[in-house]
Amino acid sequence: MTAVTVLPAEAATFDVAVDVVIVGGGGCGLTAAIAAQQGGAASLVIERDATPSGSTGMSTGLIPGAGSQLQSAAGVADSAQLFARDVLAKAKQQTDADIVRELAEASGETIDWLVAAGVQLSLVDSFLYPGHTVHRMHGTKNRTGSELMGALSDALTRVDGDVLTEATVTSLFADADGRVAGVCCERPDGSTETVGCQALILACCGFGGNAQMVREHMPEIADAEYYGHPGNRGDALIWAHELGAAIDDLGAYQGHGGLAAGRGVPILWPVIMEGGVQVNVHGQRFSNESRGYSEQAVDVVAQPDHVAWTIFDARLDALMREFDDYRDALAANAIRSSDTIVGLASELGIDANGLMETLDEVSQAMRSGSVDRFGRVFADRPPLTAPFFGVKVTGALFHTQGGLRVDGVGRVQRPDGTAFPNLFAGGGAARGISGPSSWGYLAGNGLLTATTLGRLAGQTAAALVRP
Numbered sequence: 001m002t003a004v005t006v007l008p009a010e011a012a013t014f015d016v017a018v019d020v021v022i023v024g025g026g027g028c029g030l031t032a033a034i035a036a037q038q039g040g041a042a043s044l045v046i047e048r049d050a051t052p053s054g055s056t057g058m059s060t061g062l063i064p065g066a067g068s069q070l071q072s073a074a075g076v077a078d079s080a081q082l083f084a085r086d087v088l089a090k091a092k093q094q095t096d097a098d099i100v101r102e103l104a105e106a107s108g109e110t111i112d113w114l115v116a117a118g119v120q121l122s123l124v125d126s127f128l129y130p131g132h133t134v135h136r137m138h139g140t141k142n143r144t145g146s147e148l149m150g151a152l153s154d155a156l157t158r159v160d161g162d163v164l165t166e167a168t169v170t171s172l173f174a175d176a177d178g179r180v181a182g183v184c185c186e187r188p189d190g191s192t193e194t195v196g197c198q199a200l201i202l203a204c205c206g207f208g209g210n211a212q213m214v215r216e217h218m219p220e221i222a223d224a225e226y227y228g229h230p231g232n233r234g235d236a237l238i239w240a241h242e243l244g245a246a247i248d249d250l251g252a253y254q255g256h257g258g259l260a261a262g263r264g265v266p267i268l269w270p271v272i273m274e275g276g277v278q279v280n281v282h283g284q285r286f287s288n289e290s291r292g293y294s295e296q297a298v299d300v301v302a303q304p305d306h307v308a309w310t311i312f313d314a315r316l317d318a319l320m321r322e323f324d325d326y327r328d329a330l331a332a333n334a335i336r337s338s339d340t341i342v343g344l345a346s347e348l349g350i351d352a353n354g355l356m357e358t359l360d361e362v363s364q365a366m367r368s369g370s371v372d373r374f375g376r377v378f379a380d381r382p383p384l385t386a387p388f389f390g391v392k393v394t395g396a397l398f399h400t401q402g403g404l405r406v407d408g409v410g411r412v413q414r415p416d417g418t419a420f421p422n423l424f425a426g427g428g429a430a431r432g433i434s435g436p437s438s439w440g441y442l443a444g445n446g447l448l449t450a451t452t453l454g455r456l457a458g459q460t461a462a463a464l465v466r467p
């Protein structure tokens, strides 16, 4: 495989040329392409895989949006200010407040725009993710990223957008001012093609698929399973570094403390937020699970054999059946149940006495509503009752959140704050809004930056090349 690099524009000749090239055909890339096409630009998405999927296709596909028409129809009172406050609180204010505000302001419009483009979404109102004050997640019918990707692909087809698949972009061609003239991509047979452009959007996500970079920038999660797209190898960061672009928060990531061990299926966090708990092999809890699933990944990885068990009951089993992932976990026989705590402990292979003591303590905390010894409050959650359920999980890295510093419409910035003339980034390629580590990730931050920055970068790039 050819090394990823930036080459001088002056030396380049192009096999074909389009207005806007988009590197990466995940959620950000397809969204950007739809927006660019709608703006009158001829775009081309270049994607390394045979079928566009990316981490978006592996995700739950839930997109946050404040002030969407779907929220209004459901009577949910939300605002960009409230949303921005939630994002900043989760990130402990350690992110760019201006970008957060701009993204929050544009988020509801992105949902309306996606719906208008034919992406059928509905408001998720059955549970609240940690840190969100109101219901503002929007998803496709079965709450899957593959369904979202299918809908985005269909929407792109309707606006005559093109996707070149099985083409890995290896080089950018740029002049001394950082103006990008085009890209070179490599085909599976080793042949290369060059594509000229007037604007370039980097939508090739972060570096979760690059084990060396993960170990360098986030060593505490390096031994965990990577459950994102393996083709996201940090190419945008390598180009950014060579171009002299500003790069921030390389230690930031979305982890997950609930990947069904050995099954590769995420057990989503509603099971925790609505009253489930996690224990280790001794049947003991080890943290406040409700802080968030991202930071919980680190705590799970720190347990014996890097595993934990999520414990819940029939009420939560019923709630979770809304999600495709959970139904997959059921089909994979990952979910175990028993009429008694001792029976469940035996099914799961964990300490029965420890589990009984733990569930007793949890029941008391649920009844009293007081803060437990880990700092968790089980407000309004009924005690777990028989039959009991459990699933063995491990901690995982879902995707990285550090990346190219961009402004509110995805224009890539230099360290001095000036923008590159025609270079944009969005989604996992751009710096996220989750602070410097794992704990700042608010559910939805990933697809917020993928779809909203994707839309705005596509619209802005189109306006740049077709004024």
Ligand SMILES: Cc1cc2nc3c(=O)[nH]c(=O)nc-3n(C[C@H](O)[C@H](O)[C@H](O)COP(=O)(O)OP(=O)(O)OC[C@H]3O[C@@H](n4cnc5c(N)ncnc54)[C@H](O)[C@@H]3O)c2cc1C
Binding pocket: 023, 024, 025, 026, 027, 028, 029, 046, 047, 048, 049, 052, 053, 054, 055, 056, 057, 058, 059, 060, 061, 062, 063, 064, 167, 168, 169, 170, 203, 204, 205, 206, 227, 228, 229, 231, 232, 233, 235, 254, 266, 398, 399, 426, 427, 428, 429, 443, 444, 445, 446, 447, 448, 450
């Ligand atoms: C299990 C799971 C669940 C999640 N659930 C949610 C959720 O519900 N809500 C949410 O907001 N976020 C969620 N996320 C995070 C979310 O999936 C990501 O933030 C989002 O998908 C990033 O979108 P993207 O377009 O930037 O990257 P991707 O969707 O990963 O797309 C990047 C694409 O670029 C391609 N590519 C990479 N390098 C090159 C190259 N050099 N040349 C050509 N192509 C290249 C890749 O093949 C890939 O297709 C979840 C993540 C996981 C793993």
